[in-house]
Amino acid sequence: MKIGTGIGLAALIVALISIFIPLAGLVLAGIGLVIACLGALFGDKGFAIATVVVTAVNYFFLSPSLWMSEAGSRVSGGSGNTEVWAFIVALLVAPIVCMILYSSGKIMLGKKAS
Incomplete structure (x- = not known):
């Protein structure tokens, strides 16, 4: 098993565990996305994409605490938690950006520079 695959698998496991806590x-899912970024920079694509999908489903559909926070902010006269949602989207996009950086040869961890 290549190191990128191992790191990607660890990211997916962390994302799956985060669903049940x-x-x-939510923090654990974010950590899983950071690990998925590392895996993507080592060349893993499959587990990085799977981690993004699992975490997106967790954040947007399975996380009542985010939705309660959003509703509470709107009820109290606020405009919602725009910063929180922007941070979540940035975390979800980060592994994809890392895959693009690896594919273009800009950042390749674990490879010797030529």
Whole structure:
């Protein structure tokens, strides 16, 4: 098993575990996305994409704490948690950006420079 595949698998496992842990699971999912970025920079694509999909489903559909926070902010007269949602989208896009950087040869971890 290549190191990128191992790191990608670890990211997916962390993302899957984060589904079952309330509140702290949101942070754990973010950590899984950071690990997926590392895996993508080592050349893994499959597990990085799977981690993004699992985490997106977790954040947008399975996380009532995010939706309650959004509703509470709007009820109290606020405009919502725009910063939180922007941060979540940035985390979800990061592994894809890392895959593009690896594919273009800009950043390749674990490879000797030629």
